[in-house]
Amino acid sequence: MVKDLPKIRRPLGLPDDAFEQRRPDKGQITKREVRAVSLYALGLRQDSVVWDIGAGTGSVSVEAALIANRGQVYSIERDTDSLPLLEANVARLGSENIHIVSGEAPGALEDLPSPDSVFVGGSGGNLSEIIEYAVSRLNPSGAIVVNLAVLERTQEAYRLLKSLGLATELTQITSSRGKEMPDGAVRLESLNPVFIVTGRRGN
Amino acid sequence: MVKDLPKIRRPLGLPDDAFEQRRPDKGQITKREVRAVSLYALGLRQDSVVWDIGAGTGSVSVEAALIANRGQVYSIERDTDSLPLLEANVARLGSENIHIVSGEAPGALEDLPSPDSVFVGGSGGNLSEIIEYAVSRLNPSGAIVVNLAVLERTQEAYRLLKSLGLATELTQITSSRGKEMPDGAVRLESLNPVFIVTGRRGN
Amino acid sequence: MVKDLPKIRRPLGLPDDAFEQRRPDKGQITKREVRAVSLYALGLRQDSVVWDIGAGTGSVSVEAALIANRGQVYSIERDTDSLPLLEANVARLGSENIHIVSGEAPGALEDLPSPDSVFVGGSGGNLSEIIEYAVSRLNPSGAIVVNLAVLERTQEAYRLLKSLGLATELTQITSSRGKEMPDGAVRLESLNPVFIVTGRRGN
C-alpha cells in the first residue's frame, strides 16, 4: 500500500527574492546558481535524510525537501534572531518534511537521524568540528557539501574531508547575470565567487 | 488511488564521466555545474512535461526525469550517430518516463504533448525556429532554458525570448575545478564559460 | 643631439582611487586590471601617437603617456561636464605629452595626427563610426583596443574590426579582489566582467 505523496505544488528553482531576508545581512543568501550546484552535489534521493547546517533563510532546505520528498530535512540554525524568518520561509515555501532545529552545531546534531546529505552553508567558526562530526555520522554513499567564501577555510575544508577518507572535490563558481540597460542592451554583473567543497563517502 | 511511483534508485547529481560520450566530440557534454544550474532554471515539478532538444548524451534528460518523476521527458536528437549512445545512457541511468525522439526540431516536436519545461542544449543552426516553436507550445508558467557558447547567439536568444513576451534572464557561468598536484596542493582549472538564457511564461 | 626626456616621476600602475571620479558615475572608471590588460594590448612604443577616445577620468591617458613618453597622447572627451575632472587628473598625474581634446568622436579626431594606438573606453552610441574612422587613420602596425560591457556591442566591434582587415582578438576579463574580513580571513569580491576587443594592423 502506497501512501499518497505530497505533490510538488511549486516548481523547483526559486529565485533569490522568494526568500525573505533579514537585514542588514541581505545578500548573505546562497545565490541561485550556487544553490543549484550545491543541491546537485548533495546527491539527493527521494528518501534522503538531509542536514542543512546554518540554514539561514532556508533556501537550501526548502529545495532539498522538494527533491527528497519522501525523506526528511533538518534545518539547523543557531542564530535565534534568524529563526522567525526561517520559520516563515519554511511555512510559506517548504513542505512538511522540514524540521527546524534551533541550536549550535555540532551539539545540536546529536539527536538527529544520521544523514545521507549534509549541506554546510554557515559555520560560525566551528567549521572543522562540524565537518568532523557530520562525517562521523554520514551514511554510506552520503555526501557533504560546504559553501565557502574564504580562501583559507576552503583549503582547510578540502584537506579535512580528504583526511577523513572522503572522495573530495573543489569547485569555484563565478556567475554573472545579465542586466538590461535603458536601451535594451545587456551587460553582465558579477556575483562574488563561491567555493564549493564536496566530500563523498564510498559504499 | 495512487500508482506506485518509481523510487529514485540513484541519487540526483551524476558526474560528467557517468555519461558515455561519443568521440571525438568528447567534452561537448553539458558540464555538471551548468547542468545543475540549467536543471534548476527549468522550474521542474513532479508532473512536468519536459522537452530536451538536442539531447546529446542524455545527461539533462536523465536528471530531469528524476525530479519530474511523475512527468514525461522527451529527448529529441537529430544526429542518428548519437542515438545509440543516448539510448544506452537512458537505459543505464534513466527511468521509464524518458522517451527518445529521433528527428530534427522543430519539426520533430509537433506530435509531442505541450511542454512545461524546455531545455535547448544544441540547436544545429535552427535556434530561432526552435525557440519560436517551443514558446508557441509552452504551457502557462512554463520555462525554456537555452545553453549557449557563442556571444552572438546568446544575444539573439535573449532578444527573441523577450520579444515573445517571456520574462527573460541571462546568466554566464564560469566554473573552475580544483586539481590536486603531486604534493597535495590544489590549483584551479577553468571550464569554458557558458551562457544560460531563461525565459519564463506568466500564468 | 638628444633632448632631455621627462623622467617617470611616479610609477606606472595607479590604483583606481588615484583618479578623482565624478558622481554619480563613480565606478565607471576603467578598473585597474582591465586598464592593465588594455594598456598592454595597445602595443605602445616610446614614441607612439595615442588616441584615448572617451577619456573620462583620464586613467588610461596618464598611464599611456608614461609608457609613450616620447610620444603624444590625445584625450578626447565629449562630455563637457567631465572636462574639469579630466583636466585636474591630467595636471596632477599626467605629463606634458597629454593633450585634452573637447569634442565628439569621430568628428573631433580629424585634426589629430594619425594614431599608432587607439583606446575606445566610451563610445556614446557612435561605436561603429568611431571604429571605422579610427581604423581608416591607424598607422601600420597600429592597434585599436575597445572596452565593452555589452554583449551585443562586443560582437559588433569584433565583426567590424575583422571586416576592416585587422587581426582581431576578444578577451573577457573577470577579476575578483581579496577583501579582508574583521578576523583577517580573505574572501573574494568580483568586479563585473569586461570584454576587450583588439584589432591589429599588419605592417
Next chain:
Amino acid sequence: MVKDLPKIRRPLGLPDDAFEQRRPDKGQITKREVRAVSLYALGLRQDSVVWDIGAGTGSVSVEAALIANRGQVYSIERDTDSLPLLEANVARLGSENIHIVSGEAPGALEDLPSPDSVFVGGSGGNLSEIIEYAVSRLNPSGAIVVNLAVLERTQEAYRLLKSLGLATELTQITSSRGKEMPDGAVRLESLNPVFIVTGRRGN
C-alpha cells in the same frame, strides 16, 4: 648631460607565442593577461631595479625592461635546462639592461642591487624564504608581486607579506579568449585562474 637611451624598438605587449617555450612545460608561461596585470602591479619607474625570480621564458623580464628602460632587470632562474631558452628570448626580444642570473633564490639574490620591484613567478618550494628575503631588501615605495596557482600558497603569501608590514592585496584573474568557429561565430575559452598577491612598502 643625458645619455642616449635605447629606444623601444618593439612595442610593449608581446603575445604569448612570441616566447619560445620549453616542452613539455609549454603552457607554463605567464599568460598575456596575467603578465599585463602583474607588470602593472610592479609599480615600475623608468629607473627601477627589478628582480624577476623564476624568470622562466623571460616574458616578464623583457617587458619590464622596456618600461624600466633606464633601470636594470635581473632575471633569476635556477633551472639550468631553461637557461638557453631564457638567454635566447632575452637576446631576441630583450634589451641590454637585462641580466640573467643562474642560481636559486634566495641565495642567488645576495649580490644583486636592492630592488624597487620584485616579481615572483616561480618559487620551487622556497616561497616563504624568497618573499622574506625580497622584502628585507625591498627599497622604499617598492612592490613585490607574486603569481600563484595554488590556493594554499596564495593565502600563505598574502599573510606573510602582511605580517612583514607591507600593504597587501590579492586579485584573482580569470580570462577567457574568443575563439572563432568555422562559421565565424565566437565562443569563449577560459584560461585557468591565477592569483596575484601584491605587497607594497610605504615610503
